[in-house]
Amino acid sequence: MFIKKLEKEFGNKFIIDDRTITEFSTSPYLVSPVLSKMGSRVLGVVSASDEQDVINTVKFCDENRIPLLARGAGTSTIGQVLPITPSIALDMRKLKGEMEYDKSLRISPGVKVLDALAYLRKRGKELQVYPSSFYISTLGGYIAGGDVGIGSYQYGYHFHNDGVKSVRVVGPSGTYVLSGIETLAVSQAAGVTGVITEAELAVVDLEDWKDQLIRFRDIEDVVALLKDLERYRQKIRRITVEDKDALSTVARDRVTAGDWNVIISSTQNFGEEVELRFLDELAFAAIYVTMSKLTKFQQYFYEVRLLSLGSFLRVVKQVKRALGSKVLIHGDVMTLRGETIVYTVFMSERSNFDLIDSIMLKEGIPFEIHSLEVNDRVDEDFRLELMKKYKQKVDPHNILNPGKLRL
Template identity: 75%
Template sequence: MKLCDEYRIPLVPRGAGTSTIGQVLPIYSSIILDMNDMKEVIEIDDKWVKVTPSVKILRTLDYLRRRGKELRVYPSSFYIATLGGYIAGGDVGIGSFQYGYHFDNNGINSVRVLGVTGKYTLNGKDTLAVAQAAGTTGVITEAELAIIDYEDWKDQLIRLNDLEEVVKILKKLGEFRSKIRRITVEDYEALSLVGKDRLDKVGKWNVIVASTLSFGEEVNLRFLDELAFAAIYVTMSKLTKFKDYFYEVRLLSLDSFLRVVKQVKEALNSNVLIHGDVMTLRGEIIIYTVFISDKSNFEIIDSIMLKEGIPFEIHSIEVNDRVDEEYRLELMKKYKRIMDPHNILNPGKLRL
């Protein structure tokens, strides 16, 4: 790092590279610092697990579950992703209905970071300078992440006839947030593809709940953990028969979800697939809504979005366009100036 700083050579720390938005794809000619062969450390107490960034999430989950624990929130790419990469680039995942972003509500207790100007240990709110910063504020060398007791979550299917019923039941499920690990919403077209040979019957609309409580018909859909969030549209690219496969994602409130999806379905019917991961952001139920169709149909979808005042598209290689809270962005900028004054760490990803 000192040598790169002296000669102003860009340096990009890289984990497993499982992100779908290009955080570790260099904008400038760079040296790539592969973190995968770093020494692995996993240590646990009642509330936290201490790890080095190279540790695979799947290995951590196996370690924790043997001890009756699991990560509070983890990504759908858990079987290939590293924890350092998830901290630096991820935000939501399995458990986000209960807890929101993985770094919210003290999700990261502490993080040790190597900057160009030295070594730093960040605690509490200061850890938000590193979370979701794509390695622009320093190279993670160790972190303490929140863990919870492992429970035997049962996947349950609730079949519904219309979107109004979907929104109504999601509001009801919000009253049981602490007992619900995750919720997904699938239209008939999406679930009949991913659930083929696994389900006898698929509804027009389907709400799938992982919970210790009883809400619907118990089904064996553990594979859905691997199809959450970004994984669904990667998987669907192989399953659908769309000739010019394309997708867009929007974060929608329950009311916006009802209005937008209803119009999109009326316009395109079975020519669009809808998948939604339900999460809680700052106390509000938000649906990470994926629209999947032929690319030509997105003029219609985008026109509906614009009419409803929803132009925001969450995929951007620049951190500034993804961080949705100004104070977190300002914290990243503050520590960027402290740790990397010459902007050699993943330059071009954080606008100062």
């Protein structure tokens, strides 16, 4: 029985008590009510303390054909760390988490995003792009499972614009150091192409960004402003769009919301400067985690779509016309391949999503947030093909997070 072999191989680093098994069999920040029902119980947990533990665990699981799932802080909201087949979990939290800065930031596993930001800001720098969950997440997990975040209006996905300069991964067939475009085989791949043991990330100068609020009555005026702001892209750190109900739900009495609200973080002056200490609750995945706790919906549900400005205008107008205040709408404005895109979140009762999805279908908009498979979230064919290529090279027996990538 391989359990006995694991106990012999790893001693007290191999853990099988009920509390630990339960912890690693779930994804604590998984909001999707669809994904939440798909998990399987892990068989045991190896608590790694150094890279050699990672190498030994990967080698053991490959030799015995046991599925393996690497996990850091476990903050993914999209099922990255949810085991969908009985697996061994590799706990990365006890690795030292070292950092070194010299024009870029070099990290080892276990580095929390919050600690990296503090480290860099002492040096007048910050990460080019970082997740809205920066106060709880690790950088390794963000590389493997994330794509957007604070800074995406300037730089797009965190792995675009040379955001991930290099990455070292351990896989069943060996240890690999990837650089340049090859890093896209690991970024957003949910660990299926190797366990990250080192990475080098792009940084930018730290600037004094001020949060500013501009209120509008009509969504058309919001879109007109977003088009105009493209001229100032490098002077704007982030932009979020909130309907009245979404902003009021989070802000409560701390700010007066208009029918539509654009929040701009910039060194330039665009609107009323406001103290929005809750702003991080209004960024990307943070919004639907926050709203799952604050709204009064009986069956809270959400959908996310990446919409061009034209599609954003058409879809949002139709959805609000049909549902009014029964749907909350949030948008993070980002740049993808030179185009302004709105990461649009619709939050409502689950029963309203047949209508919302029918509007999406009519507009011909594909995307599936409630899927465990990488294929349904990677929106560039060449990146997906690169992941498949490296999966076959690095993990020929498909033991790393199996079921998350369709080959």
